[in-house]
Structure formats: structure tokens, C-alpha cells
Amino acid sequence: MTDELTELIQDLVRIETENPPGNEAAAAEYIHDWFSEQGIDSWLVEEPYPDRPQVAARVGDGDPTIVLNGHIDVVPAGDPAQWDYDAYGAEIDDGNLYGRGSVDMKAQVAIGMLLARDLAPEFESGDLPGSVVVHAAIGEETGEPGTKALLEAGYDGDYGVVLEPTKMRTATSEKGLAWYEIAVEGAPSHASRPDQGSNAIMHARPLLDAIEAYDAELRTRTDPLVEKAYATVTKFEAGTKENVVPERAVITIDRRILPGEAVEGVDAEVDDIVTAFAKEYDLDVSWERIRTYEAAEIDVDSPLAEVFRKHSQNVGGVAPEPWGIQASTDVRNFVNDAEMEAITWGPGDLSRAHSFNEYIKLAEIEAGYDVLDRAVRELLTSES
Structure with a gap:
């Protein structure tokens, strides 16, 4: 299984699926074909975008149903010269598999695929009750409704596991985020006659001060699992030419939203x-x-979370304390849109994501497969 798992991750990493622009189609077709070769029912789903299909697969046909969710899009690899390894070479060095998407999150998609394949004979023989659905979703990196469309198409269930890298900690809550663009208008003029114009950059200065004061107030708002709210200025765009007084300045804010905060209130x-x-x-x-990921949370003592905490501790020595993830994931679509009990959980370290020389430790992903197998089996049989 170790060799097969490694080869599957390598195959997925070698398929460039950068988003933007949204190049997931080749990976979706590969995954669909892989399931077909294993004799597993799978579907290429053309919602929400016909030219960017995503995949759903199912093994078993009973209850309960556990949905294993992963996204196949990755952020752009950036400057190749900054990588010590080919960003899409899936090279292995000292037990680490390198490449864009290795930890975020094609390795986790691979363990979901393999687990579904490995459980299929037990579903077919009747030795294992329930069913497992696997998602290979598009558009997570840019907040698009890939996972939401899969759930709306009927590929849902009783439990959801979003297989993001959490070091196998079990997240029952997550922050949301909203990106805002604030435009300050001025009037252009030649820089040799600046008083004829109205400098939008200079006008924006006190607005930046106001945003800084807003961020300071937000930092006093806390959540026991995901900590503080923030409003961070991440972009400032202005000016058309060196000798023209800028007529417009646009400030972009990244606002991190706590569970319990409504987007309308923000x-x-x-x-x-x-x-x-x-x-x-x-x-x-x-x-x-311009973009929104809602916050989401479930009961920290949910049966789903307790099962994953137990097996993560037993296999990986992960502390079982309740935990929330400060990033945003597609778990919000399970909890808020499909009203499912769902967690964010997976092997690997999120701090390696989106970086040059991104990698996953093969030992981590092998342990993750073991935990996932044990947890899914317990959830399926506990309700039979």
C-alpha cells in the first residue's frame, strides 16, 4: 500500500492544477478514470463550471454515509528559480515528497481515494454497513462553490471530513474571511501642477489609520478555539504614471471572521x-x-470529532484537546449549507502550504491513512 499510495500522490502532484486560472480538468479526469479502473462508481460533475469538472465517487449504498472531501486545485507555483525541486516533479528526498499541492492537498485526496477502494469489497460483501463518498472538488483556493455544488447535487451524507492538513488535529470550528476593496476617488493632473488635481493616495492616508484602529478593536474579540478577529490591509493600488497625480486609490482588507459573527454584520x-x-x-x-468564506462550527463533543480525536491520539500521539483552524476551508459548505456534522482533519502541516519547496512527509500520510481507516470504520459500525 505504501508504494501504491506514494505513486498515486506523485501522479496527482505532477498534474498542474493551478487556480487561478482553474486548471483542474486533467486531474479530475485522471481521478475519474482511476476510480473506473478500480470498478468504483464515479461521476464527472460539470457544476458549477462545465469546463472545470470535479469528481464524486461512492462505495456502499447504506447508512450512515461519510463524505471524504478534498480539493484538487492548487495555488500557482510562482518563480521556478525559487524551488530547489521541480514544482511539478513530485520528487522524493529523505522521506519527503516535494511539489505544489503535495501537502495542500493532493496527498490527502489520495488517501481518501485509496480508502474508498480498500473498503469497497467489504461494502459489497455486506461485512461493512453504510457508505463512503469521495469528493475531488475544484475552486477551493479561490472561494468558488465547488464543494457546495457537489453537496447540492446529492453527493452528501451524515458526516463530512474535509481532509486539509491539520497535523491530524480535529477542528470543530474555523474562522471565515471576507475580502473588501475600498476605493478613494481623487482627480488627476500633471505632477508639475499637483494643486490642479486631487491626490487619492494622500486622501487615503487617514483611512488607513481608521482601518488600523478597527483592527485593534477586533483583536479584543476572541474565540476559545480560533482566537482573534483581524482586519489586515493586504493591498494598496494607486497611480497610472510617475508624473500623474493619482485619481484613485484602492485598499484591500482581509477581514478574519469568528464563529458567531455574521457577514452582514461585518x-x-x-x-x-x-x-x-x-x-x-x-x-x-x-x-x-469581493470574496467570502463564512465561519463554521459544530459541537466540540460531537461523535464525529470524538472518534477522530481518539484515533489520532492512539496512532499519531496527537493531543485530544478541542481545536479550531484559523484558516478557511470547505467545511463551511458542509456545516452551513448542507447542515451536516463535519470536521476539518488531515495529516500534514499547513505551514508548508503555498510555499516554495512545499512537501508532505510520507510517514505522515501513511499514519493519516491508518487513522482515517480506523475512524471511518468505527463511525460506520457504531450506527449499525
Whole structure:
């Protein structure tokens, strides 16, 4: 199994699936073909985008149903010169498998695929009750509704496990995020006659101060599992040419949202800041929310979470304390949209994701397969 698992991860990593622009199709077709070769029912799902299919597979046909979810899109690899290994070479060195998407999260997709294949004979013989659904979703890296579309198409169940790298800690809650663009308008002029124009960069300076004060207030809001809320300025765009007074400045904010905070309430806070600034300085200012991942949470003592905490501790020595993930994942679609009990859990270290020389330790993924196998079996048989 170790060699087969390694080869499967390598095959997936070697298929470039960068998003943007959204190159998942080749990987989806590979996964669909792989399931077909194993004699497992799988479907290429063309929602939400016909040219970017995603995959759902099913083994078993009873209850309960456990959904193993992973995304196949990856962030761009960036400058090849910054990598010590080919970003899409899936090279192995000293027990580490390198490549974009290795830890986030094609290795975890691979263990979901293999576990479904390995359990299939027991479902078919009647030795194991219930069923397992596997998702190979698109668009997670850019907040697109890939997983949501799979769930809406009927590939749902009683439990969901989003197989992101958490060091096998079991996350029952996660922060959300919203990205806002705030535009401050001015008027252009030649830089040799700056007083004829209205410099949008200079106008934006006190707005940056207001956002900094907002962030300071947010840091006093805390959640016991995911800690603090934030509002971080991540982009500032202005100017068209060195000798032109800029007519527009756009500030981008990354707002991290705690469980229990509604997106509508965050919108209202941003609007209050913008409205007060525009009134005080008599400026034309507008804002737009351009991307949203809602926060999500389930009971920390849910049966799903307890089973995964137990086996992660027994196999991997992972402390069983309740935990929440500060990043955003597709678990929100399970909890908020499909109203399913779901966790974020998986082998690997998220701090390696999106980095040059991204890698997964093969020992980590092998232990992850073991935990996943034990946990899924317990969940299936405990309700029979």
C-alpha cells in the first residue's frame, strides 16, 4: 500500500492544477478514470463550471454515509528559480515528497481515494454497513462553490471530513474571511501642477489609520478555539504614471471572521468606517466585498470529532484537546449549507502550504491513512 499510495500522490502532484486560472480538468479526469479502473462508481460533475469538472465517487449504498472531501486545485507555483525541486516533479528526498499541492492537498485526496477502494469489497460483501463518498472538488483556493455544488447535487451524507492538513488535529470550528476593496476617488493632473488635481493616495492616508484602529478593536474579540478577529490591509493600488497625480486609490482588507459573527454584520462595520471617513473628509469613497468564506462550527463533543480525536491520539500521539483552524476551508459548505456534522482533519502541516519547496512527509500520510481507516470504520459500525 505504501508504494501504491506514494505513486498515486506523485501522479496527482505532477498534474498542474493551478487556480487561478482553474486548471483542474486533467486531474479530475485522471481521478475519474482511476476510480473506473478500480470498478468504483464515479461521476464527472460539470457544476458549477462545465469546463472545470470535479469528481464524486461512492462505495456502499447504506447508512450512515461519510463524505471524504478534498480539493484538487492548487495555488500557482510562482518563480521556478525559487524551488530547489521541480514544482511539478513530485520528487522524493529523505522521506519527503516535494511539489505544489503535495501537502495542500493532493496527498490527502489520495488517501481518501485509496480508502474508498480498500473498503469497497467489504461494502459489497455486506461485512461493512453504510457508505463512503469521495469528493475531488475544484475552486477551493479561490472561494468558488465547488464543494457546495457537489453537496447540492446529492453527493452528501451524515458526516463530512474535509481532509486539509491539520497535523491530524480535529477542528470543530474555523474562522471565515471576507475580502473588501475600498476605493478613494481623487482627480488627476500633471505632477508639475499637483494643486490642479486631487491626490487619492494622500486622501487615503487617514483611512488607513481608521482601518488600523478597527483592527485593534477586533483583536479584543476572541474565540476559545480560533482566537482573534483581524482586519489586515493586504493591498494598496494607486497611480497610472510617475508624473500623474493619482485619481484613485484602492485598499484591500482581509477581514478574519469568528464563529458567531455574521457577514452582514461585518459589512455594516466596514460601511460605518467608510461612511464616517467620507463625511469627515468630504470625499467620494465606495466599498465592495469581493470574496467570502463564512465561519463554521459544530459541537466540540460531537461523535464525529470524538472518534477522530481518539484515533489520532492512539496512532499519531496527537493531543485530544478541542481545536479550531484559523484558516478557511470547505467545511463551511458542509456545516452551513448542507447542515451536516463535519470536521476539518488531515495529516500534514499547513505551514508548508503555498510555499516554495512545499512537501508532505510520507510517514505522515501513511499514519493519516491508518487513522482515517480506523475512524471511518468505527463511525460506520457504531450506527449499525
